Amino acid sequence: MDIIVCVKRVPDPEAPASLFRVDAAGQKLVPARSVPRLTSTYDESALEAALQLRDQHGGTITLLSLAGEDVSEWLQEALATGADEAILVRDADLAGGDSFATAEALASAIRRIGACDLVLCGRQASDTDAGIVGPALAEHLGLPSASVVRKVELQNGTLRLERAIEDGYEVLEIQPPAVLTITSELYQLRYATMANIMAASMKEVVVWTKADPGLQEVSSRIRQRRLYQPQERSECELVKADTPHEAAVALAQMLRARGVI
Amino acid sequence: MTPTREILWNIEAGWLVYPLTLAMLAGLGYGLWRRARVWRRGAGTGGRTDWQVRVRTLLAYALGQRRVVQSPFAGTMHLLLYAGFVGLFLGTLMVAAQEDLRVPFLAGGFYLFYSLVLDLFGGLAIVGLLGLAARRSLQRPPNLEPPSEGLSPPRSPFDRLRPFDRLRPFDRLRMSGAGSNPSGGRTPGDALGLALLGLVLLSGYVVEGLRIGATELAQHPEWAVWSPLGLLVARALAGLGLGAETFQAWHRPLWWLHALLATALLGSFGWSRLVHVFLAPANAFLRSSGPRGVPRPIADFKNPRALGAGAFADLTLQQRVGADTCVQAGRCQVHCPAAFSGKPLDPRQLMANLQHLSAQARANPDAEQASLVERALSEAGIWACTTCAACITHCPVLVEPMEVILDLRRRLVMGQGKLPDSAQVAMLNLQKRGHPWVGTRFSRTAWMKGLPVRQLSDLAEGESVDVLLWVGCTGALVERNLKTTRALAQLLAEAGVRFAVLGDEETCCGDPARRMGNEFLFQQLAKKNVKTLSEYGIKRIATACPHCFNVLKNEYPPFGGSYQVLHHTELLAALVREGRLRPAREVQQRVTYHDSCYLGRYNDVYQAPREVLAALPGSRQVEMPRSREQSFCCGAGGGHAFMEEKSGRRINHLRAEEALGTGAEIVAAACPFCLQMFDEGLKAQGGDGQVQALDVAELLAAGLGLKG
Numbered sequence: 001m002d003i004i005v006c007v008k009r010v011p012d013p014e015a016p017a018s019l020f021r022v023d024a025a026g027q028k029l030v031p032a033r034s035v036p037r038l039t040s041t042y043d044e045s046a047l048e049a050a051l052q053l054r055d056q057h058g059g060t061i062t063l064l065s066l067a068g069e070d071v072s073e074w075l076q077e078a079l080a081t082g083a084d085e086a087i088l089v090r091d092a093d094l095a096g097g098d099s100f101a102t103a104e105a106l107a108s109a110i111r112r113i114g115a116c117d118l119v120l121c122g123r124q125a126s127d128t129d130a131g132i133v134g135p136a137l138a139e140h141l142g143l144p145s146a147s148v149v150r151k152v153e154l155q156n157g158t159l160r161l162e163r164a165i166e167d168g169y170e171v172l173e174i175q176p177p178a179v180l181t182i183t184s185e186l187y188q189l190r191y192a193t194m195a196n197i198m199a200a201s202m203k204e205v206v207v208w209t210k211a212d213p214g215l216q217e218v219s220s221r222i223r224q225r226r227l228y229q230p231q232e233r234s235e236c237e238l239v240k241a242d243t244p245h246e247a248a249v250a251l252a253q254m255l256r257a258r259g260v261i
Numbered sequence: 262m263t264p265t266r267e268i269l270w271n272i273e274a275g276w277l278v279y280p281l282t283l284a285m286l287a288g289l290g291y292g293l294w295r296r297a298r299v300w301r302r303g304a305g306t307g308g309r310t311d312w313q314v315r316v317r318t319l320l321a322y323a324l325g326q327r328r329v330v331q332s333p334f335a336g337t338m339h340l341l342l343y344a345g346f347v348g349l350f351l352g353t354l355m356v357a358a359q360e361d362l363r364v365p366f367l368a369g370g371f372y373l374f375y376s377l378v379l380d381l382f383g384g385l386a387i388v389g390l391l392g393l394a395a396r397r398s399l400q401r402p403p404n405l406e407p408p409s410e411g412l413s414p415p416r417s418p419f420d421r422l423r424p425f426d427r428l429r430p431f432d433r434l435r436m437s438g439a440g441s442n443p444s445g446g447r448t449p450g451d452a453l454g455l456a457l458l459g460l461v462l463l464s465g466y467v468v469e470g471l472r473i474g475a476t477e478l479a480q481h482p483e484w485a486v487w488s489p490l491g492l493l494v495a496r497a498l499a500g501l502g503l504g505a506e507t508f509q510a511w512h513r514p515l516w517w518l519h520a521l522l523a524t525a526l527l528g529s530f531g532w533s534r535l536v537h538v539f540l541a542p543a544n545a546f547l548r549s550s551g552p553r554g555v556p557r558p559i560a561d562f563k564n565p566r567a568l569g570a571g572a573f574a575d576l577t578l579q580q581r582v583g584a585d586t587c588v589q590a591g592r593c594q595v596h597c598p599a600a601f602s603g604k605p606l607d608p609r610q611l612m613a614n615l616q617h618l619s620a621q622a623r624a625n626p627d628a629e630q631a632s633l634v635e636r637a638l639s640e641a642g643i644w645a646c647t648t649c650a651a652c653i654t655h656c657p658v659l660v661e662p663m664e665v666i667l668d669l670r671r672r673l674v675m676g677q678g679k680l681p682d683s684a685q686v687a688m689l690n691l692q693k694r695g696h697p698w699v700g701t702r703f704s705r706t707a708w709m710k711g712l713p714v715r716q717l718s719d720l721a722e723g724e725s726v727d728v729l730l731w732v733g734c735t736g737a738l739v740e741r742n743l744k745t746t747r748a749l750a751q752l753l754a755e756a757g758v759r760f761a762v763l764g765d766e767e768t769c770c771g772d773p774a775r776r777m778g779n780e781f782l783f784q785q786l787a788k789k790n791v792k793t794l795s796e797y798g799i800k801r802i803a804t805a806c807p808h809c810f811n812v813l814k815n816e817y818p819p820f821g822g823s824y825q826v827l828h829h830t831e832l833l834a835a836l837v838r839e840g841r842l843r844p845a846r847e848v849q850q851r852v853t854y855h856d857s858c859y860l861g862r863y864n865d866v867y868q869a870p871r872e873v874l875a876a877l878p879g880s881r882q883v884e885m886p887r888s889r890e891q892s893f894c895c896g897a898g899g900g901h902a903f904m905e906e907k908s909g910r911r912i913n914h915l916r917a918e919e920a921l922g923t924g925a926e927i928v929a930a931a932c933p934f935c936l937q938m939f940d941e942g943l944k945a946q947g948g949d950g951q952v953q954a955l956d957v958a959e960l961l962a963a964g965l966g967l968k969g
Contacts, residue, residue, distance in 0.1 A: 012694060016704055034704070034765035036694050191678035191685055194781060198563050 001059035001154060001176070003050040004113065006106055006121045006133070007043040007078060009071045012036045013126040022227050029227065037071075039078055042122025045187035046180075049152050050120055051082055052187075057154055060084045062113065066105055068095035072205040079200035080192040087113065087206045094210055097220040099128070103136030104218040110141060112214035118159070119179040123148050134181035145179040146172055150186050264484045265368040268360045270472065271512050281520065285528040292531010293539060296585050299622045302629070303578035314550035322659055323542035329657040332592065335402075336657075338392030342458070345386025349465075352379040373487040380469070380488040387462050394455055402591070454533050457526050464519040470494025471515060474508035540586035541658040547579045548659050552815035553863050554650045556667040559780050562675075569671025569778065573618045573637075574629035576665070583660040584615035593652035593662055598894040603909025604645035608652045608662035611638050615665070633669060643669045644681055647912065648776045648899035649858040654890060670778030684777055687903035692782060695768035696734035697903050705732070706764045708743040714750050716764040717797050726761045728753075728832070729799050731813065733806035734769050735902075735933035741940060742933040748962035749805050749829050755965060756841040758832075760803070766793050772808040772859075775816070777900035784820070787812070791822035805829040805958060807859035807932045808898075814864070828860055830870040830931045830957050837876045837961075844964025847879040852960070853925035854882065855916070855939065856892035857932035870931045870957045877964045883923045893919065895942075897934035917942030921952060928954045 011020075011031035019032040039047075050061045063086040065075055075086045087109065089095075094105040110119060119141070124131035131147070138145030150169060151162035154176075161172045164183050174180075192200075208215060239254065241247035255261045269275040321327045326343065330336035352375065359367050367375055396402065469491035477485040478495050485492045498508070530536050549555070557577060561567050570576055576584075593608035594600050600607045614637045621628040634640055646666045653661045673679045680688065687697040706716070717729070730753065736746040753760050771786035794802075802824050804810050814826035836842045852874055860866045867889045874882055887893045896912030906912070917939060920928045928943065930936045939954035955963075 014694070014700060016702055019704060032765075038693050188682075191674070191680060191688070193678040194562055194568055194675040195565060196678075197781070 001053055001057045001117045002062075002115070003053060003059060003118045003120060004062045004064050004110055004116050005043070005047050005050050005083065006119065006137070007047065007063050007065050007075070008040045008122075008125050008127075009037050009065065009067060009074050010040045010125060010127040012038050013041065020229075022229055026227050027224065037074060038126075039074070040122050040126040042124060042126070042182060042184055044122075044189040045184040046120040046122050046182040047078070047081065047083065048187040048189045049149075049180075049182050050118075051190065053118070053152060053154060054082075059117070062087060062116075064106065064109060064113070065089070066091075066095050066102055066109070068092040072207060075205050076200060076203065079203055080197045081190055082192075082196050085203065085206065087208060089208045089215065091208075091210045091215075094215065094218055097218055098222040099130045099132035100136055100222070101218040101220045103133045103140055105215065106133065107137055107140035108215050109208065110137075112208070112212070117176045119143070119177070120152075121179070121181045123181045123183045131181070134179060138179035141179060143177055143179050144174050145181075146174060147181040148183045149180045150183050152180060152182070262481075263369050263372075264481070264487075265365070265372050266472070266476070268356055268367075270476070271509060272516055273513070278520065281524050285524040288528030289530055292529070292536070295623050296531065296536075296619075299619055300578050300581045300585075302574070302622075302626070303576050303581040305578060311550040315546050315548075318548050318550075318659075319542055319546045323545040326657075328655070328659070331655070332590075332657075335393065335396055335590075338389045338396070341385040341389030342393065343389070345382045345384070345389060345462075346458075348382030349379060349386065352382070373484065376484075376487040377489070380490050383462055383465060384490050386458075390455065390459050390462065394459075397452075397455075454535050457522065457529075458535075461519070461522045461526055464515060464522055466490060466494050468512065468515050468519050470498055471508045471512040474498055474503065475505050475512060479505065534588055537586055537588045537658055540582060541588075544579075544582050544586040545659050547582055548661075549579070552811075554648065554653065554663065555816060556664060556671065556775070556780070558819070559671075562781055565676060568675040568780075569673075570633060570665065570668035571672040571676060572630050572632055573615075573622055575633075575668070575672070576615075580615075580661075580665055580668075581619060583665075584612060584619045586658050587612040587616055587660045588658055589613060590657055592655040592657060593660075596651035596655045596891070596893075598647055598649055598651070598896060598912045598915075599642075599645040599909075601893075602896075602912045602915055604642070605639050605908060606642035606645035606666075608666075611642070611662050611665065612660060614638070634673070638666065638669060640673070640679075641908070643673065644684070644904070645908075646670075646899050647858075647894045647896060647901050649894035650862040651858075651894065654862045667776070667778065671780055672778075674778035675781060680777065681904060683904045684900055687773065687900065688777055688779060688782070691769055691774055691786075695786070696738055697769065697773050698734060698738045699903075701738040703738045703740070703743070704765070705737045705767055708732070708737055708746045709750075709762070709764075712747060712750050713754055715761045716766075717761045718764065718766065720761060725798075727759045728801045728803050728827070729794075729797075730760045730762045731770075731802050731804035731806075731809055732762055732767060733804055733809045733933065735937075736805055737767075739933070739937070741937060745805055745933065745936065745956040745958055748956065748967065749833075749958040751967045752833060752836070752842060752958060752962055752965070753803075755967060756836045758836070758841075763793065763797075768793075770806075770809040770812040771816075772812045773900050773903065775812075776898065787817055787820045787822070791817055791820050794822060794824070799824060801825045801827070803827045803829055803832045805931075805933065805956065807857045807864070808934070811859045811863050828864075828866055828869065828931065830860075830873055831866060833958060833961055834869040834872040837873060842961065842965060844877050844961055846964050846966050848877045848960065848964055849879045850926045851881045851883055851924060852877075852927045852929050853885055853920055853923045854888070854929045854931075854957075855885070855895065855920065855935055856889055857930065857935050858892065858894050858898055860931055861892055862890060870929070873957050873961055874929055877960060880960075883925055885919050885923055887919065895930075895932075895935040895938035897938050902934045902937065911942070911945075913938035913942035914946055917946040921947055926952055927960070928952065929957050929960055930954060931957050 012035050015031065015035040019035050021030055023030050054061055061083040063075060063078055063083050065071065066089045068091070070090060072088050075088050079086055089105060089109050110116065119137065121134035121137065135145055135147055146161050146163050148164045149161050150164045153160045159174045159176055159178060161174060161180065162169045163172055164185065239247050239251045241250050252261070326340055329339050355367065355375070359365060469488060473485050473488060473491050473495040478499060485495070530538060559567050566575055589609060591609045597606070597608050618628070618636065634643070643666060646663060648663060650663060653663050686699055690699045691697050730750065732746055735742045768789055769786055770790065771783040774786060775783035802813055804813065807828060810826055810828045813824060833842065854870055854874060856867060871882065874880060893916050894912060895916055896906065920939070921943070928939050930939060936954055936956055943952050943954055944950060
């Protein structure tokens with residue numbers, strides 16, 4: 001079973017908000033230099049799902065990433081848990097769009113890779129938390145898809161899925177090829193062995209750009225009006241009164257005057 | 262007439278001594294050679310060879326028995342036995358020299374002196390032997406017993422000699438969790454060894470008594486008094502009505518019996534635990550001359566066999582010699598926090614198992630290929646070690662179980678990617694974020710808020726500082742420990758020390774990675790930090806974390822980072838001594854200081870923190886039953902600060918209980934992990950929350966009236 005896993009490099013989702021700022025143009029969120037850049041959490045689960053399928057059924061795993069900057073070092077390190085190869089679409093134009101544009105770009109890259117049995121994505125990226133790319137990708141590729149999948153198994157050529165829903169999970173069956181978005185409950189990415197780390201360090205990340213055949217212009221559908229950081233303000237007004245009863249009345253009046261109650 | 266005696270008096274066919282000696286040497290040689298064959302298959306450690314240190318270690322620990330005597334009763338008895346046999350052996354060599362070199366120097370006054378000394382040395386050996394036998398059969402210390410369920414606490418006249426008898430109730434608990442121990446402890450072989458030693462001594466005195474009875478008792482009583490114990494035997498036998506002829510007639514067979522026993526004893530060394538007579542010096546000589554507790558270097562991470570140890574075949578020469586050297590004294594077990602708290606790890610059992618595997622490897626080299634996991638130590642046991650270095654500090658023959666455990670971990674982690682979930686979470690965090698504290702809401706500079714602390718990156722061109730304050734992940738990212746860091750920074754400012762911090766440029770020192778078995782990650786972190794420190798030209802570093810302290814001081818030099826590294830207690834003690842910090846506020850409280858493993862046993866810093874505490878006006882220091890070198894781990898080392906403690910009692914609860922037993926109102930620590938462990942442990946054990954755990958720096962800051 002040949003699997004493509006779409007992965008994204010994101011600023012550490014655990015980094016405190018104080019380490020982020022909005023750029024001068026008010027368009028982008030810029031993390032401080034000290035914020036680590038990591039693989040999006042759910043993408044790690046997607047990779048683990050792929051590794052488990054390959055452990056059982058053989059095949060290959062290809063990591064595919066889209067980025068505006070050179071993240072090949074990160075992508076190569078991501079090979080250390082055992083994926084076979086990595087392709088980076090490095091193009092500021094292709095990567096600069098919204099989720100729909102990203103899905104379009106990834107779809108053209110996947111078509112360029114050729115045949116595959118399964119495309120896995122994280123259920124959503126740890127930075128935008130949109131959860132659009134996976135389903136949109138399926139649409140572009142014309143493949144069946146399921147989102148928020150917590151378990152994938154291959155039985156007699158059919159994919160048997162557990163899809164997380166509010167009060168449990170539902171079991172679905174899909175005929176591959178398909179696009180799935182994976183959630184993290186049951187998939188924790190394995191620990192890289194030294195042998196795999198060493199093997200990964202010998203591999204080269206394949207880099208494509210918009211100039212490569214098959215990759216075309218993409219268009220965004222979402223327009224961002226303004227990005228800003230809310231100002232934190234704290235003021236303190238003390239309610240002065242002689243008795244607790246009077247204080248309560250004064251407080252209630254104060255709150256009503258401000259439209260809080 | 263000149264006092265002397267005829268060598269080989271009354272002995273016919275005395276030349277038989279030579280083939281007997283040859284047979285003994287052959288037996289001894291073969292016994293050692295069959296072991297050496299297995300040792301030689303072991304890899305070298307690649308460590309540097311410092312002959313001076315090696316010889317010094319040999320002299321101090323093997324000949325000088327420095328560790329052996331640390332157990333007062335058993336050590337003294339062993340020393341007597343050892344000294345006795347060394348004396349007798351040298352005396353016998355002198356006899357051989359006189360006989361074979363034909364130099365009659367055993368005559369006159371010297372002969373009488375020689376007689377006396379040898380006679381008394383034999384006596385020492387007998388006292389030692391009886392003492393050790395009594396310890397085994399009457400006192401029955403639990404560390405010499407095969408552990409079993411429901412063992413009742415031993416009672417004996419020697420009880421008060423046990424250093425930790427206050428903690429005896431826990432022994433029962435420890436025994437129940439330590440697993441079966443078929444080959445350790447009192448085995449028939451040990452009893453046989455002691456018996457053979459005893460028979461050699463006893464037959465020696467009987468032979469001496471018979472000789473004196475036949476040649477000196479009547480003829481030269483003035484010579485006989487120089488062999489007081491032999492004379493005693495002669496008089497006793499004479500008292501039974503034995504005449505001179507009987508003495509002479511009995512002498513000959515008993516002489517041969519004695520000769521045979523002595524020869525058999527020496528010749529069989531290679532098959533008994535007494536082989537430690539040769540292996541303990543060898544093991545001392547082989548000990549790494551580098552800093553303590555550092556696992557062997559890994560030169561090639563591409564070679565899967567070089568990643569720690571997965572099978573006996575992967576063990577180094579030194580580890581193999583160590584396994585054969587182990588005498589099963591059980592001191593490691595007594596001091597091991599994992600064994601003590603009922604975890605599935607008993608370092609004595611580990612060494613017994615390795616000894617067993619070593620014997621198998623002698624018979625069949627292919628046996629070396631079988632996995633060590635489960636056969637030497639269970640996976641849970643491998644992860645139970647807190648790397649507190651108690652085992653390697655207390656082993657009388659310098660065996661290092663901890664080093665083997667680290668190697669086993671390294672193979673699991675780097676070779677197989679297998680580690681407990683909680684350890685994996687911490688290790689991945691270390692990899693991704695450069696610190697082990699998953700989910701912290703602090704940045705590395707958060708603690709500085711409101712304090713006049715500068716970062717190196719903010720210094721003006723050409724400006725320099727006296728010392729870099731290495732904050733450490735825990736001091737910067739865990740709420741409780743932020744207070745210590747703030748107190749320390751205030752103290753340094755108060756004393757006028759020009760210091761700065763790295764801020765966001767600091768990353769984990771690598772200690773948790775190395776101790777949790779990921780040497781590769783440790784080296785990545787070490788190299789990164791050395792690069793940063795070199796860029797700023799750092800020469801002097803102070804830190805409040807003993808783990809950072811140990812790594813920066815002892816483990817960075819191979820990566821090109823050599824610095825003068827001070828633990829904050831050392832720096833603070835110096836500042837107090839110089840009068841730059843003068844605590845004036847009364848601290849009317851009883852304080853007990855807990856020695857951190859990585860500060861104490863790893864680096865011998867025991868005095869500095871106590872000196873700072875002594876400078877606090879009005880405070881009274883009380884010591885816990887186990888302190889300094891004997892200190893008991895808080896439970897956090899070896900990555901356990903980040904791991905779940907699933908079996909047995911919690912180590913920090915045991916230690917908190919011990920601290921509370923001193924009646925102290927404050928437990929002083931000098932390590933961020935110890936502090937966390939005591940915070941929790943004191944709450945769990947103390948109930949009322951009256952007893953506080955504070956860092957030495959926090960106490961000093963309070964003494965100076967500095968407000969956090």
